[in-house]
Amino acid sequence: MYYETLILGLVMGCIYSATALGVNIIYGIMQIVNWAHGSILMIAMFIVYGATVLLGINPYLTLLIAVPVMFAFGYAFQDIVIRPLYLRERADSNPVGLLLCTAGLGIALENIMLMIFKSTPRSVSMDISLTYISIGFGRKLSLVKLIGAGIALLVFAIMWFYMNRTYPGKALRATAQDREAAQLMGINVLRYYNIAFGIGCALCAVAGVIFATFYTITPSVGTTIGSKAFIILVLGGKGSVGGCLLAGLIIGLVEAFGGLFFDSYTGQMLCFVIFALVLFLKPNGLFGKKV
């Protein structure tokens, strides 16, 4: 019983942290809380649904469609809307305009999808949707969730490698640490901001593909998943890839065990309680560096 909950919590934790990674990168580099995150994830889920239904391809292969599309979308949105705002608000001590701007994007996307697709729940079915595999001690777990967790971990590895070992990743981190100094070193800061936003949205798309394989797809699904991403963002501390993963695992476990000991409402509520406590006690997150 506990064993099964533990594994389920860990698996869901991996998936949740992949969801949060996109927001975390954007927040870590640009200090913008991307409120449209959940809606972008929802759009990615609809892309997966559309591709599987219309083209009949495997949901996992839709990564090749969803990721570039969302990257382009993020790049363009940052370039057209956010960049001028960002330049204007840099001097402001309370930059809420950007927060509301992304919130507006989220509301617009969610409701445009609601207009087009109505609130009918949809789901993607695969051959392996109902396959359960043994995880030891006579317990079983859904295969798609395990594959999802695998993809999530792979994404974490790739992102870690990208941020720490490649030139663009290092440039991104340099921009996050000190804008002016990075500019003096010949880094085109604004272009890297576009890339950062693009990567954030592309990561949302990956999370969307993972969720689409086992979650019901509705236009309002983004809010449910998105709020978890924000909890993980705060818990993990900004700009820390490892912290994001650990925070995701904590939230996954809290939700699973809260659901086991009390009920699913309480499990969800406990996540928010932890969120509020961390905000009070350690506003930089459990694993974040001091700013």
Next chain:
Amino acid sequence: MNTSKKSTIVRLAALAAALAFVLVLAECLNSYYLQIIIYIFMFAYFASAWNILSGFAGQFSLGHAIFIGIGAYTSTILYVQYGISPWIGMLAGGLLAALVGVIIGFPCFKLKSTYFTLTTIALANILLLLVQNTRKLGSIKINGARGIQIPAVSGNSLAAMQFVDKKYYLYVILGMLIVVLAVCQWIKSSKMGYQLAAVANNQDAAESLCVNSRALKLKAMAISAFFCAAGGTFYAQVILFCNPARLFAESLSDKLAIVAMLGGKATVFGPTVGAVIVESISQFASARFAGTQGLNLAIYGIMLIVCIRFFPDGILPILQKLVRRLVARLRSKGETTK
């Protein structure tokens, strides 16, 4: 007569004209349009109350549904289970919300900008889940996610704050709006308003000039929470139903912020202008295209992006500039004809 006195008189006359216009409108519209106008004024009221904390004091809250919900639930429980008039419940709910606001504000105001906003969202979500999950609190019935129905009274009853004729609701909310606007105007022109503006602009600088920022913010929070809760009571009396999904919803908190930001944050009349523009567009859209779910909210989102991108200070300053230009042109014309 000096110009500042003149402009105050002109402003008061414009307000009186607007008020008279609304009152005349109330007489000749049917209940459907009255309902829309009531909603417009209700959101103007909520957004103005939100503006006291988030505009004047610069503490951007996205959890004001907490206070609306507390106000609605307090008065409803008092009325349904103890037979106490909603008017007293309104005061009780307001005081309770102000207390909750101070309790929330005490630890939260040490957080900086974005973190404060995130905390308010988290708190609103916690409260939503708590209320959805609580059937009974001691002997008080809360009914969880199902909510509380307010028994309808026949006719127009002032004591029960229930009216069959919708125009009385309009009078009530209009009175409440005028009170909150007067309070806003008073805050803005008093010493407190200047201190709040200083804290909103640069807290460290304000504190170095002996402004007690925390006490000020707590005061703003208490006032804002009180008015939001009183509005919550009105909201519950209009829909005669109290359910957590509507009253503690994140979308409600967002709406207050959107309306106030669009109209003009930290101005006295900005939220009202915002509510008139945003609500009438979204109500019209949802009435005209009733079959298309989500259209009015999609318009919201797009308006928000466009507005923040192109007029970050809101619509009110632009209107003021237009009026000023118009007045200047008229005056110069008058002088040339002389």
